[in-house]
Every structure is written in C-alpha cells, then in structure tokens.
Amino acid sequence: xxxVSQHPSWVICKSGTSVxxxxxxxxxQATTMFWYRQFPKQSLMLMATSNEGSKATYEQGVxxxxxxINHASLTLSTLTVTSAHxxxxxxxxxSAKTGTSEETQYFGPGTRLLVL
Amino acid sequence: DQQVKQNSPSLSVxxxxxxxxxxxxxxxxxxxxxxxxxxxxxxxxxxxxxxxxKDKNEDGRFTVFLNKSAKHLSLHIVPSQPxxxxxxxxxxxxxxxxxxxxxxxxxxxxx
Numbered sequence: 001x002x003x004v005s006q007h008p009s010w011v012i013c014k015s016g017t018s019v020x021x022x023x024x025x026x027x028x029q030a031t032t033m034f035w036y037r038q039f040p041k042q043s044l045m046l047m048a049t050s051n052e053g054s055k056a057t058y059e060q061g062v063x064x065x066x067x068x069i070n071h072a073s074l075t076l077s078t079l080t081v082t083s084a085h086x087x088x089x090x091x092x093x094x095s096a097k098t099g100t101s102e103e104t105q106y107f108g109p110g111t112r113l114l115v116l
Numbered sequence: 117d118q119q120v121k122q123n124s125p126s127l128s129v130x131x132x133x134x135x136x137x138x139x140x141x142x143x144x145x146x147x148x149x150x151x152x153x154x155x156x157x158x159x160x161x162x163x164x165x166x167x168x169x170k171d172k173n174e175d176g177r178f179t180v181f182l183n184k185s186a187k188h189l190s191l192h193i194v195p196s197q198p199x200x201x202x203x204x205x206x207x208x209x210x211x212x213x214x215x216x217x218x219x220x221x222x223x224x225x226x227x
Contacts, residue, residue: 004159034214041125043118043217044160044205059214093159102150102209107159 002028004096006108013084014116020080021111023094029074030096034105035067038091050077084115119143120208122218129225135193137221139206142187146208150215151180151191154203163204164191196225 003026013019023033032051036044048069050056056069068080077096081088093110121140129135139149147168152160166173166180166189173180179192193200203222207215 006159009157041219043120043219044215045217046214049214095159102148102207102215103162103165105162105215107152107161109157109159 002026002096002098002104002106004094004106004108006092006094006111008111009109010112010114012114012116015085016083018080018082019084019113020078021092021094021113023077023079023096023108025075025096025098025106028096028098030077030098031074032097033071033077034095034097035069035077035079036093036095038093038110044093047079081113084113086115089113089115117142118219119146120206120216120218122204122206122221124221125219126222126224129196129223131198131225131227132195135191135196135200135223135225137191137193137204137206137223139189139191139218140187141189141208143208143210143216144187145210146216147210148208149180149182149189150207150209151178152205152207152217153200154205154220160205193223196223198225198227201225 005024007022035047047062048056048058050071058064071077095107098104150165151163154160182189203220205220206218
C-alpha cells in the first residue's frame with residue numbers, strides 16, 4: 001500500500017516555541033493532504049485539509065494563525081504549531097489522499113508533541 | 117458533538133472466537149462508512165468499508181454490517197487472531213466530505 005511518513009515522530013518543546021511537523025507521501029503524489037489531532041481516549045479530529053498550491057481549509061475552531069499549514073508540493077505538507085502551549089500537547093496525524101474514494105486516504109504514523 | 121460513537125473502549129476475545137465491534141452514528145446524511153485498524157505508534161490503516169446502499173460487506177475474515185434504520189454498524193472478525201489486537205476506529209462520511217471518526221475500541225485477542 002501507499003506509504004506516508006511523518007517527521008519527527010515525537011517532539012518535546014518549551015512553551016512559546018514553534019514546532020514544524022512534516023508529512024510526506026513516499027511513493028505517490030497526493031492530491032489532498034489532511035491534518036488530524038488526537039487527544040488521549042478521543043477520536044481523530046480533522047484540523048484542516050490542504051491541496052497542493054492552495055491555502056488550507058481549516059475546520060471550525062482551529063486557529064489558522066496558530067496552526068500554519070504549507071502544502072508546497074504533491075508529496076509534502078507541513079504543519080507548524082506556532083507559539084506552542086501545553087494545551088497543544090497532542091498526537092498529530094497527517095493523511096494523504098491519492099484519489100476520490102475514501103479508501104485512497106493513507107495515514108502517517110503520527111507525531112507526538114509534548115509542550116512543557 | 118460526537119456524531120460517530122464507539123461505546124466500548126475495549127474488548128477482549130479469545131483466539132478463534134468472533135470479535136464484534138460496534139459503532140453508532142447520529143448524522144443520517146452519512147452514506148459511507150469505513151473501519152480502520154491502528155497499531156501503537158502507527159497511523160490508522162484502512163480495513164473495510166460499506167456504502168449505505170448495502171447492508172453487508174465481506175472481505176475474508178472481516179465483515180461489516182450496516183443497519184441504517186438503527187444508525188448502527190458493526191465489524192465482525194472471524195476467527196479472531198492475536199495479530200488482530202489493535203485499536204479499531206469506525207469512520208463515516210457523506211458525499212465525499214471529511215471523515216468523522218469514532219473514539220476507537222481497543223481489541224485484545226487472547227490465546
């Protein structure tokens with residue numbers, strides 16, 4: 001199956017710093033990439049949808065100035081958590097979609113962020 | 117507002133027996149449902165799906181049942197194997213919209 005990677009797999013940072021997470025589709029070009037966040041014992045919550053070369057579409061309640069998404073190419077999307085605070089500590093998962101059906105959405109392994 | 121719910125956070129089943137994972141939804145607009153399997157430190161992987169025009173879809177040991185009137189779907193795994201131990205998420209979408217996930221059920225298949 002298609003492979004999606006994320007880097008880093010985990011990160012610990014001080015409050016107030018910015019953290020960048022990369023999401024790459026390794027063996028396919030993704031028409032659309034998604035960023036999710038998962039808090040412990042909760043479901044995956046979609047944060048934003050991004051298409052290559054255009055601005056990301058953010059879900060209601062997600063601050064676009066805090067969670068900056070750049071989708072510079074068909075194989076790379078980045079999520080930057082700006083001025084991170086402890087409440088941003090979470091598990092961030094990206095996914096990449098190759099086609100129109102939902103089965104063509106492939107997920108990365110996730111990045112665990114801990115903000116001290 | 118949790119539109120997709122998995123009320124059982126965990127389930128333990130003996131190897132060889134049937135595992136039944138349940139999922140309920142509230143949004144009647146959902147017309148496509150998927151099950152994902154997730155191992156620790158990995159992203160969810162697609163397992164099986166069902167369209168609202170069907171009430172059953174089978175793929176090997178995995179069968180998904182959909183009861184639209186009850187807004188309920190279930191995933192049956194027969195026979196269960198130790199390698200099936202993972203967290204299972206159900207997800208729903210409508211007209212190709214975003215996926216809405218449930219909270220997950222941790223399945224433990226014991227020897």
